[in-house]
Amino acid sequence: MIEVRRIRTQVEDIFHEFGPRAAAPQRRGVLAVVLGNPFAHRYEPDIQPMMDAMKPLGVELAQRLLEAMRVEPRRIESYGKGGIVGAGGESEHGHLWHVPGGYAMRTLLERHGVSTKAIVPSNTKVGVPGASIDLPLTHVNASYVRSHFDTIEVSVPGAPAADEIVFFLAMSTGARVHERVGGLRADEIQGVDGLR
Amino acid sequence: MPVEIRKLIVTVDETHREMGREVKPPTRRAAAVAVIANPCAGRYVEQLDELMAIGEALGGLLGTRCVEALGIAPDAAESYGKAAIVGERGELEHAAAILHPKLGAPLRKAVGKGAALVPSAKKIGGPGTAIDVPLGHKDAAFVRSHFDAIEVRVPDAPRADEIVVAVAVTDSGRPLARVGGLQKSEIEGKDGLR
Numbered sequence: 299m300i301e302v303r304r305i306r307t308q309v310e311d312i313f314h315e316f317g318p319r320a321a322a323p324q325r326r327g328v329l330a331v332v333l334g335n336p337f338a339h340r341y342e343p344d345i346q347p348m349m350d351a352m353k354p355l356g357v358e359l360a361q362r363l364l365e366a367m368r369v370e371p372r373r374i375e376s377y378g379k380g381g382i383v384g385a386g387g388e389s390e391h392g393h394l395w396h397v398p399g400g401y402a403m404r405t406l407l408e409r410h411g412v413s414t415k416a417i418v419p420s421n422t423k424v425g426v427p428g429a430s431i432d433l434p435l436t437h438v439n440a441s442y443v444r445s446h447f448d449t450i451e452v453s454v455p456g457a458p459a460a461d462e463i464v465f466f467l468a469m470s471t472g473a474r475v476h477e478r479v480g481g482l483r484a485d486e487i488q489g490v491d492g493l494r
Numbered sequence: 495m496p497v498e499i500r501k502l503i504v505t506v507d508e509t510h511r512e513m514g515r516e517v518k519p520p521t522r523r524a525a526a527v528a529v530i531a532n533p534c535a536g537r538y539v540e541q542l543d544e545l546m547a548i549g550e551a552l553g554g555l556l557g558t559r560c561v562e563a564l565g566i567a568p569d570a571a572e573s574y575g576k577a578a579i580v581g582e583r584g585e586l587e588h589a590a591a592i593l594h595p596k597l598g599a600p601l602r603k604a605v606g607k608g609a610a611l612v613p614s615a616k617k618i619g620g621p622g623t624a625i626d627v628p629l630g631h632k633d634a635a636f637v638r639s640h641f642d643a644i645e646v647r648v649p650d651a652p653r654a655d656e657i658v659v660a661v662a663v664t665d666s667g668r669p670l671a672r673v674g675g676l677q678k679s680e681i682e683g684k685d686g687l688r
Contacts, residue, residue, distance in 0.1 A: 301511060308505040315500065430649070455645040
């Protein structure tokens, strides 16, 4: 059921955006996996077996992304996920990733001492090969931390083909590089409800 | 470092299966991209030495980042390539100044050595412009299994006063390459062609 065709890992360092140069760059990483879509070109009512089958893949890919980030796990402050379903599939197939992708990142980071009470935000769509998608990122422990609301535009050239799905995981070391619109601060987090 | 970098992006692209067949070992390509300020934007500069020095710095930096991302010894690199996108207040020759006079030597050092011409592409564009970085075998340009290109794109670059500079390195040729021509095993590697 799980056929990995391609894996694409991207790590981006943002030093400034025409403001003062940050002491440490904001580092954002995205891992994309291109899978064959076993449900392409037909209506399959029972798609949850694929969700379960992808759990080990989610764990492996979360680990690979964290390693690609080349930072201490405790420096990961925000995360996100997403998917692009090829034209032979349906948008619901993109929603198979919430459990195996989201929980894999949270479990992995918790194991490294990072509290991850907050929901992993997500975007998913149907698209053509090379389609781009904007992945949301929010704080791992409190979604309302305003400095950490972020977006990263990603695409995989040539994917998804009609019978493929691309799933994404994203992590970031912190706030937007010139964040300055106030709101809940990271050091004000209560860390109980995953929101504030 | 004589270059002002706003963003540095390193990507590794692996192919594990193609047309139902396993690709073993997976083919792997890396691209390292720098978004830099263009010191010559908006004016005619006759001597582009500043850009040539930038090219020298980036050849080493981006080549090394590719090799590190692939997790290989430099000698295990097989193909390379380079490209640049100049923001709209620059000129095409700014890309030439970065890519051609001085970028090659440190790039070759980052991959052990490389006798072959480093294939290249350049264009003018706005934020989000894509460019296909050409790839060719670093020792022999005629190795057919290694003719390839990797697409890079930075959604918010280049701004009008910026240049996007890309270097690509692989540890392999195309997945399931099978259209003949000069083989990797047949390389002499002296003239950079065969």
